[in-house]
Amino acid sequence: MSSPGSTASLRSANQQRVVDVLRAGGTVSQADIARQTGLAPATVSNIVRELAGAGLVATEPGSGRRGTTVALARTAGLVAGIDFGHSHVAVALGDLTGQLLAEERRPIDSGHAYADGLAEAESILDSLLAAEGLARDKVRTLGMGLPAPMTDGVVRTSAILPGWVGVNAQDAAREALGAVVHTENDANLGALAEHRQGxxxxxxxxxxxxxxxxxxxxxxxxxxxxxxxxxxxxxxxxxxxxxxxxxxxxxxxxxxxxxxxxxxxxxxxxxxxxxxxxxxxxxxxxxxxxxxxxxxxxxxxxxxxxxxxxxxxxxxxxxxxxxxxxxxxxxxxxxxxxxxxxxxxxxxxxxxxxxxELGERASLVGAVLLAAERTSLLTD
CATH class of the missing domain: 3.30.420.40 (ATPase, nucleotide binding domain)
Structure with a gap:
């Protein structure tokens, strides 16, 4: 880990500032990135070059005042969100700006065992990936929401989903899905989604x-x-x-x-x-x-x-x-x-x-946003 104040630490911090602008979505000019981050144009240009070389951003040469435009690249990978409710499970694929690309919702018994719920979520995820012609390894991070209070990933109590009580939902999902998983209460994910996109x-x-x-x-x-x-x-x-x-x-x-x-x-x-x-x-x-x-x-x-x-x-x-x-x-x-x-x-x-504004999709949108925001895009 780089020591605070070192050249490597400063470089990572500057990269993060550029990535944060790109996560907001859309295509942004390098000049706009420089204005929003307060970084020198030459610094932005070097960071964009590094990110492009790692396949994390796509650039399009321009001329005039706008200059080269930049956006997160599809080759940077995908994320997925999972939302469990009282009687449903929904899964969505998203890009690294948190925009949903495909989604599916299925009914599920409220008394299901947590392993059965995760198996159903995995089935939906595989179905969505197959429809897009993508392999599982394209999903870099998953966000998952549950209607229950959690401490350190462990479901404390839930009369809504009793099959999850006492389960470390984050560890269980990571083992079942073979990917990095971040868990959150579903209302928190709804709040995140309405704050970012609603x-x-x-x-x-x-x-x-x-x-x-x-x-x-x-x-x-x-x-x-x-x-x-x-x-x-x-x-x-x-x-x-x-x-x-x-x-x-x-x-x-x-x-x-x-x-x-x-x-x-x-x-x-x-x-x-x-x-x-x-x-x-x-x-x-x-x-x-x-x-x-x-x-x-x-x-x-x-x-x-x-x-x-x-x-x-x-x-x-x-x-x-x-x-x-x-x-x-x-x-x-x-x-x-x-x-x-x-x-x-x-x-x-x-x-x-x-x-x-997002209706019943709010927690699912929030799960995708959580996964996108927890995915590191910094180069070594």
Whole structure:
């Protein structure tokens, strides 16, 4: 390892600055790279030459003010993302800017053993690669999201995916897939995706709340994911709203999740619309079903109550709501804003609460972005 302040260390740091500009995607002129990095044009030219010689970037000669343009090359390799949900697994291939190239989503039993889940993910990955005519060794890094709190890669608890509890997901995936794997909570990946490519672009502080069979949040502070001391920051689904409320799957009473999750919504509508899916309930509400409208309004008000605590504490630029419940749109979000205004301080009561731009793909997009950002592109 190069010592701080050495010539080799400075060279690596300068390479990293150039690579960071290229990761933003698109084609950039060397002159623009110099402006964005603050490096001398000659330094940028030398770094681009080194990266091109290693097959990491592609260049196109130009003339005039723009000069030579540069972009990350396909020969630099690919990454992949895996997103496990309550009843699905999705896999995507992406390039090293984090752009998705191909993806597939399959249903999976929520009680599956972790090895079976990884085998299904591997099957999808191989199918995507075969369709592109690519070998597995073209995938340099994988990102994987799970709906569970993790510490050092180990799944702590998960009523959503009980077959993963106690498993070092990162090690298990690395062994099963034969590649470098980085794991992350799915809500954190949703936050990363919305921050980089979604509705939270341009904001350095935001909160992404995934409301599905469970409820969790990903937090971006100063353009970085915030994990907390043990990696479990963002578990807002277990904020207590009423200590005498319904029993939550975590064993406590009155948690946000017990009022706002898809499970809670379906239980609330069990008598009026037995066996209805979330989409059925949302459709009924849009058709004017009073019970469905009230159920979604109630879920939104409780969500807003919890979000008030979040915005009081963190003061984000905006709150992004994703997951299955986000498909209700304004039927959920308008009451969430009302709940937030009722319980938040005046200074933050108008914090925007908006729907995810990336929808159900947010965590998958985040998994690809995670893999791309964790892939080293520096030359020796």
């Amino acid at each position: 509705v939270a672009r341009g904001h350095d502080t935001s909160v992404f709340v995934k409301v599905s069979s469970g409820v969790g949040a990903g937090i971006v502070l100063n353009d970085q994911l915030f994990h907390g001391a043990g990696g479990t920051a963002g578990e807002i689904g277990h904020l207590t709203l009423d200590e005498n409320g319904p029993v939550c799957r975590c064993g406590s009473r009155g948690c946000l999740e017990a009022y706002t999750s898809t499970v809670a919504l379906q239980a609330m509508m069990g008598l009026q619309l037995p066996g209805a899916t979330v989409d059925d309930i949302v459709g009924a509400a849009r058709d004017g079903n009073v019970s469905a409208l009230r159920a979604l309004e109630d879920a939104g008000l409780h969500l807003g109550w919890a979000l008030a605590s979040v915005v009081n504490l963190l003061n984000p630029a905006l709150v992004v709501v994703g997951g299955d419940m986000a498909r209700a749109g304004e039927l959920l979000l308008e009451s969430a804003r009302i709940g937030l205004r009722r319980h938040a301080l005046d200074a933050v009561a108008s914090t925007p609460v908006v729907a995810s």
